[in-house]
Amino acid sequence: MQTKIVNLSESINRDTVIQAAGQCICQGGLVAFPTETVYGLGGDALNPQSAHKIYEAKGRPSDNPLIIHIATVEALSSIISKKPEQADVLMEAFWPGPITMIFEKSDLVPMETTGGLTTVAVRMPEHQYALELINATGGYVAAPSANTSGKPSPTLAKHVIEDLSGKVDMILDGGLVGIGIESTILDLTGEIPMILRPGAITKDMIEEVIGRVEYDPSIFTMEEERIPRAPGMKYKHYAPQGELTIVEGEERDVICTINKHTTSLLAKGALVGVIATNETAHAYLASHVKSVGNRHDEETIGRRLYQILREFDEEGMTHIYSEAFATTGMGQAIMNRLLKAAGHEVEVAYQLGGN
Numbered sequence: 001m002q003t004k005i006v007n008l009s010e011s012i013n014r015d016t017v018i019q020a021a022g023q024c025i026c027q028g029g030l031v032a033f034p035t036e037t038v039y040g041l042g043g044d045a046l047n048p049q050s051a052h053k054i055y056e057a058k059g060r061p062s063d064n065p066l067i068i069h070i071a072t073v074e075a076l077s078s079i080i081s082k083k084p085e086q087a088d089v090l091m092e093a094f095w096p097g098p099i100t101m102i103f104e105k106s107d108l109v110p111m112e113t114t115g116g117l118t119t120v121a122v123r124m125p126e127h128q129y130a131l132e133l134i135n136a137t138g139g140y141v142a143a144p145s146a147n148t149s150g151k152p153s154p155t156l157a158k159h160v161i162e163d164l165s166g167k168v169d170m171i172l173d174g175g176l177v178g179i180g181i182e183s184t185i186l187d188l189t190g191e192i193p194m195i196l197r198p199g200a201i202t203k204d205m206i207e208e209v210i211g212r213v214e215y216d217p218s219i220f221t222m223e224e225e226r227i228p229r230a231p232g233m234k235y236k237h238y239a240p241q242g243e244l245t246i247v248e249g250e251e252r253d254v255i256c257t258i259n260k261h262t263t264s265l266l267a268k269g270a271l272v273g274v275i276a277t278n279e280t281a282h283a284y285l286a287s288h289v290k291s292v293g294n295r296h297d298e299e300t301i302g303r304r305l306y307q308i309l310r311e312f313d314e315e316g317m318t319h320i321y322s323e324a325f326a327t328t329g330m331g332q333a334i335m336n337r338l339l340k341a342a343g344h345e346v347e348v349a350y351q352l353g354g355n
C-alpha cells in the first residue's frame with residue numbers, strides 16, 4: 001500500500017487534506033494523526049472492518065480494545081448505555097484533554113472496537129487537527145497509539161512513518177506532540193472510579209473534581225496475580241533492545257553508580273546510553289548521554305522520553321541507564337512507563353556517604 005504523508009503545518013490547503021483524510025476513514029481507510037498525547041492510528045469506530053485493519057497494521061492482539069475519539073460532548077450519548085453521575089463534571093473539567101473515560105457501551109459500538117468488552121473507552125483530544133479530522137468523519141474515530149505493537153508510542157510523525165509506512169492510507173504530520181505520554185484512563189463503570197493508566201491528568205486533579213478515586217493496583221507491580229483492568233497494560237510492554245536499568249538515590253550517588261557500571265561495560269565493548277537531565281548530563285562518562293530536560297520539568301521529560309528510547313534502539317545501545325524521576329504530578333505517569341520499559345529493573349545507587 002502506498003502511504004500518503006502530508007505535513008499539515010506546511011500544507012497550504014490543510015482543510016482539503018483533512019477533509020480527504022476524513023473521507024478516507026469513512027470509507028474504511030486508516031489515517032495516522034497527531035493528538036496532544038501521542039500520534040493515533042484512526043479508523044471508523046463504528047465499522048468492524050476498520051478495527052480489524054487497525055489491529056493488523058499495528059500487529060496488535062484483537063482483544064485489546066481501542067479508544068473512541070469524539071469531537072463534541074453530544075457525540076457521547078449514542079455510544080454509551082449508561083452515564084455515571086460523575087461524567088458531566090469530569091468532561092466539563094478535562095475535555096478536550098488527555099483523559100479517557102470508560103463507560104458501558106451501547107449497541108452502536110461493535111465488539112471488534114472494544115476487543116469483545118461490553119464497555120467502551122472514550123476521549124476528546126485537545127488538538128486542533130485531531131478535532132478537525134474527527135469532525136470530517138462520522139464523528140467516531142477509533143485510535144490506538146500509532147506505533148507497531150511493542151514499540152514506544154510515537155511522539156513525532158517520523159516514528160509513525162518508521163512503524164506504519166506502507167500499512168496505512170495516510171499519515172498526517174503535525175510535528176512534535178505536546179505531552180508525549182498516553183492519556184490517563186479512568187474507569188467509571190465500577191462503584192469507585194479507578195485509574196487504569198496514569199497520565200497527564202493526575203489522581204489529585206481528578207479527586208479535586210469528583211472526590212475519591214483509586215489506582216488499579218496492577219499499575220505499580222509486575223506480579224502476575226494482579227491482572228490489569230486495561231487489557232493493553234497486560235501485554236509485554238515496550239522494552240528497549242538494550243538492557244534498561246533505572247538507578248535511584250541521591251544525585252551524586254546515582255551519577256557515581258552509573259559511571260561505575262559504564263566503565264566496566266565499556267571495557268567489555270558494550271554500548272552504554274544514559275538518560276540524564278540537564279543538571280547531570282555533563283557528569284556521565286558514557287559516550288551516548290541524552291538529556292530529557294530539566295530535572296523538575298515533568299512536561300519536557302514526558303515529551304522527550306519515548307523519543308530518546310527510540311533513538312537508543314536505533315543507535316544499538318546494549319545497556320541503558322536512566323535516572324529515576326520524581327513521582328509528583330505527571331511524574332507518576334512518566335515513572336510508570338519507564339518502569340515498564342525497564343521490566344521494573346531498579347537499582348538503588350551505592351551511597352558514598354560523608355560530604
Ligand code: TXA
Nearest residue numbers: 037039040065119120121144145182183230231232233
Ligand atoms: O493518549 C491516548 O490515549 C492515545 C491517543 C492516540 O489518544 N491512545 C492510546 O490508545 O494510547 P492505546 O490503544 O494505545 O491504549 C488504550 C488503552 C489500552 O491499554 C487498552 O487496553 C485500554 O486503553 N482500554 C481501551 N478500552 C478499554 C476498556 N473498555 N476497558 C479497559 N481498558 C480499555
Ligand code: MG
Nearest residue numbers: 144145153232
Ligand atoms: Mg498504545
